[in-house]
């Protein structure tokens with residue numbers, strides 16, 4: 001492709017400077033360079049910093065994550081992007097020799113049996129000997145080998161799925177705190193197909209989850225690990241925290257005009273083609289295409305004037321609020337030592353926190369040697385009022401819970417609170433149908449693209465993939481429709 005000399009640049013606005021918007025802007029920049037396209041890209045972010053939910057703070061030798069703290073290695077897009085922008089050697093894995101996750105059961109920390117992969121037991125002895133699940137509950141989980149697979153393609157809730165295959169106890173003690181914890185969702189509303197489609201595939205391809213997991217594990221064991229390709233743990237992070245990726249992307253966006261601290265207040269369609277963008281502190285911008293990489297409720301407000309139907313559908317994607325509280329302790333103040341990655345809490349236990357990560361055990365480079373860093377989660381479905389507690393109240397609640405559950409009554413030497421209001425999109429049953437309807441309707445509005453955690457995956461790798469895909473669609477649209485580009 002070539003640009004006709006003297007023609008005006010194609011203008012593209014990416015609204016939202018979280019990881020989805022950053023990935024989109026970076027992809028457009030690199031494609032423009034590679035194809036010698038004359039594009040002007042604006043990345044517009046309401047806050048004074050980029051990163052959205054990704055927020056790492058360096059405080060007194062601690063690396064504290066306010067939002068996400070790692071990403072799944074199996075989904076390659078995050079590690080690939082980190083490599084592309086020069087962070088390959090900064091990728092770190094979890095300390096798997098210390099990998100142990102606990103589940104709170106009747107107020108006590110009980111280890112998740114070895115060999116439980118996500119929710120599926122794959123090793124008989126550790127599972128049989130575990131005190132976490134009752135004998136009847138274990139027998140019911142074993143019936144997964146006999147329960148016929150679901151025929152058909154319709155969606156169901158995680159709650160219905162796990163009850164059907166593994167029984168009620170497995171749902172309450174394992175699936176709800178682990179699976180719904182990742183998505184901060186109510187398992188009775190959470191869509192199986194939008195959040196864990198692999199489980200449906202396992203039961204349909206292998207007849208049962210246990211059989212399927214065992215076969216997949218065998219296949220994975222046969223594959224030789226590729227040496228020299230970075231850490232191989234399930235989850236990855238960056239030495240300096242996840243904001244390292246945001247900062248490096250910001251540095252790499254040399255051909256993109258960054259407009260931080262500029263909230264988009266209005267988006268209008270132009271009479272012929274393109275859009276006019278009103279900003280809180282900048283003259284309006286006229287662009288040929290727009291990528292909305294912002295939460296669905298914000299996107300709804302911006303498209304309402306010209307696409308009321310899309311706006312209404314976007315409002316159907318619910319969000320919940322959460323908060324994370326990081327606490328640091330001197331090792332010498334801890335009377336009952338602990339080791340592992342932390343614990344999760346089934347909602348049946350009715351506690352005021354939902355999980356606690358033992359951050360400086362899970363990852364290196366997170367706390368000074370003589371200290372320990374923990375991170376607790378509050379809020380989520382049914383508990384959102386916790387997020388409105390004052391700082392002092394929230395720390396008091398968390399300390400009370402850590403004392404009750406871990407016997408940890410030491411005085412923290414540092415506390416940090418991060419509130420995430422209406423930040424976690426809820427993928428309810430039939431979420432994928434809703435998203436398909438929204439995307440289909442967007443095709444009626446040339447040059448408008450939606451991307452980000454609201455749609456097809458909340459994890460960082462999925463957000464990056466979606467940002468990249470939106471960028472490719474914009475480039476495709478512009479190359480097809482704009483006379484400036486000659487094939």
Ligand SMILES: Cc1cc2nc3c(=O)[nH]c(=O)nc-3n(C[C@H](O)[C@H](O)[C@H](O)COP(=O)(O)OP(=O)(O)OC[C@H]3O[C@@H](n4cnc5c(N)ncnc54)[C@H](O)[C@@H]3O)c2cc1C
Pocket residue numbers: 015016017018019020021044045046047050051052053054066067068069070071072262263264265293294295298322323324420423424451452453454458459460461463
């Ligand atoms: C507490 C917490 C822990 C998490 N843990 C993990 C984890 O460990 N691993 C993982 O993979 N994922 C995790 N996630 C999920 C993941 O962090 C998010 O899904 C992802 O970062 C969202 O990225 P995004 O770019 O789509 O949206 P966001 O990060 O929400 O970015 C959207 C941006 O748009 C901006 N914006 C909104 N409206 C406007 C406007 N009108 N004008 C201009 N800008 C606007 C916002 O300010 C924001 O910066 C976690 C999320 C939370 C909240």
